[in-house]
Amino acid sequence: MKNIMTYCVLAIASSSVYAADKPNILFIAIDDQNDWIGHLDGHPLAKTPHIDALAKRGTTFTNAHCQAPLCNPSRTSLMLGLRPTTTGIYGLSPWFRTVPEWSNRVTLPQHFANQGYYTASTGKIYHGFRRNAKKQPRKGQAGQPIQTEFEVTGKFGG
Numbered sequence: 001m002k003n004i005m006t007y008c009v010l011a012i013a014s015s016s017v018y019a020a021d022k023p024n025i026l027f028i029a030i031d032d033q034n035d036w037i038g039h040l041d042g043h044p045l046a047k048t049p050h051i052d053a054l055a056k057r058g059t060t061f062t063n064a065h066c067q068a069p070l071c072n073p074s075r076t077s078l079m080l081g082l083r084p085t086t087t088g089i090y091g092l093s094p095w096f097r098t099v100p101e102w103s104n105r106v107t108l109p110q111h112f113a114n115q116g117y118y119t120a121s122t123g124k125i126y127h128g129f130r131r132n133a134k135k136q137p138r139k140g141q142a143g144q145p146i147q148t149e150f151e152v153t154g155k156f157g158g
Helices: 002-018 049-057 071-080 108-114
Strands: 119-122 150-153
Antiparallel strands (some): 119 150
16 A cells, blocks of 8 residues: 555656647637638538638637627727726727726736747737727728737747
8 A cells, every 4th residue: 555655756847847838829719700600501602621621620610609798898808808897998999008907907918928938919919009009091091001010929839
């Protein structure tokens, strides 16, 4: 019995030596998502080969729900890990970083970066309320460069 206990303790203590590397995590947040992508038996006019190939290699959540019926409160809730009723953000503004209570709170991407992951966030997750953001192009400005907000944290290959 003593040998079995010693073996168990050694096995548990050394298990981190054989632990796999951190898993790769790709989190895609899409506003106004529908089931038109091929992976979800989509619409015949929607051609989504790359997202379909990615979905075959990963995990798809088909019973997920947003926290609030409006994008900014839902996005803020997700990024901060708080209920929408806790954040106090119920409309399209303010951006959460302009609210004193949340100006320094660690976001989901920052949390992953703090754990050694390489993170990149772009698009609507971080749109609209940055002080130095450029306005979207007006009619007739098609083809001209626009600002895409991009936040990169953590070390590459984490």
